[in-house]
Amino acid sequence: MSKITVFCPATIANVSCGFDVLGLALDSVGDLMTVRKSTEKGIRITKIVGQELPLETEKNVAGIAGNALLEQSGYQGGFEIEIDKRIKPGSGIGSSAASSAGAVWAMNELLDRPFSKLELVQFAMQGENLASGTAHADNVAPAIFGGFTLVRSYNPLDIVPLPTPSELVATVIHPQIEIKTSDSRKILKTTISLKKGIEQWGNVGGLIAGLFKSDYELIGRSLEDHIVEPIRSILIPLFGNVKFNALEAGALGCGISGSGPSIFALSKGMETAERVAQSMKETYTGIGIPFDVHVSRINTEGIKQIG
Ligand code: HSE
Numbered sequence: 001m002s003k004i005t006v007f008c009p010a011t012i013a014n015v016s017c018g019f020d021v022l023g024l025a026l027d028s029v030g031d032l033m034t035v036r037k038s039t040e041k042g043i044r045i046t047k048i049v050g051q052e053l054p055l056e057t058e059k060n061v062a063g064i065a066g067n068a069l070l071e072q073s074g075y076q077g078g079f080e081i082e083i084d085k086r087i088k089p090g091s092g093i094g095s096s097a098a099s100s101a102g103a104v105w106a107m108n109e110l111l112d113r114p115f116s117k118l119e120l121v122q123f124a125m126q127g128e129n130l131a132s133g134t135a136h137a138d139n140v141a142p143a144i145f146g147g148f149t150l151v152r153s154y155n156p157l158d159i160v161p162l163p164t165p166s167e168l169v170a171t172v173i174h175p176q177i178e179i180k181t182s183d184s185r186k187i188l189k190t191t192i193s194l195k196k197g198i199e200q201w202g203n204v205g206g207l208i209a210g211l212f213k214s215d216y217e218l219i220g221r222s223l224e225d226h227i228v229e230p231i232r233s234i235l236i237p238l239f240g241n242v243k244f245n246a247l248e249a250g251a252l253g254c255g256i257s258g259s260g261p262s263i264f265a266l267s268k269g270m271e272t273a274e275r276v277a278q279s280m281k282e283t284y285t286g287i288g289i290p291f292d293v294h295v296s297r298i299n300t301e302g303i304k305q306i307g
Helices: 062-073 095-112 118-134 142-147 179-187 194-213 217-223 229-235 239-248 270-284
Strands: 003-013 022-038 044-047 077-082 148-155 157-162 168-175 254-257 263-268 289-298
Touching: 003 095, 003 142, 003 168, 022 062, 022 095, 022 142, 022 168, 044 062, 062 077, 062 095, 062 118, 077 095, 095 118, 095 142, 118 142, 118 157, 118 179, 142 148, 148 239, 157 194, 168 270, 194 217, 217 254, 217 263, 229 254, 239 254, 239 263, 263 270, 270 289
Parallel strands: 044 077
Antiparallel strands: 003 022, 022 077, 022 148, 022 289, 148 157, 168 263, 168 289, 254 263
């Protein structure tokens, strides 16, 4: 095989209580990427459609992540990458992660899979480092592993794939304002009180137990974030209203997707998720900010070959 086209899913990082450690992959939103083997050494980004992004390898997250893999591979040739960028940068649904993870996943396939998924996450994290100044793994891990993932530890990197209850559906509203992850990280406090820690790790444990038990009520009770959400939500117009209305419409829980401005809700069943989508649209209609709303099942497969 000398060429591959892949679907690179959007992802929801943090999932409320799990700042930098929890994430999930979506099914209905993502980028397309075509990667070709070439005899010329190095990575070349030959085409990007959909968004204005740099073609220079060193300035593009796919180029940086791809180079990290290439350096470890011993492969003497190179790769050409074409990106159909459907996830807007700065949207909070893992735009940089989709490019970083998609590039290394596709290259690994073309080289007959010399690397494990964990190693691919490590390469893709280099792209995240370029995008946000931090090599966080909570978007690239679910993109590569699929479903929900936990970053149990960063040093050494330890990723735990988690089960996905079959009726869980995500609704995401993306208000079309850009919030850079690097900026929304700068406003966070670097210390938390023991009281807040206790609340947060109780919720992380509860959410994970809820996923294992397919206990939707427990999942809902655990989708709480008393540390990051109160600070970042200030940057998102009508966050409180969207959340209140989503919960009224039957969502199990609602919070900021990644570093925002997207807001996500998880629901049991498609019907409720659609009702939540309607409530989000109604909340944002008429305020002068364009938005997209996505309803998606959880993508348990992650990045996949489509051509
Ligand atoms: N955990 C990261 C953050 C995700 O919240 O800054 C960014 O998508």
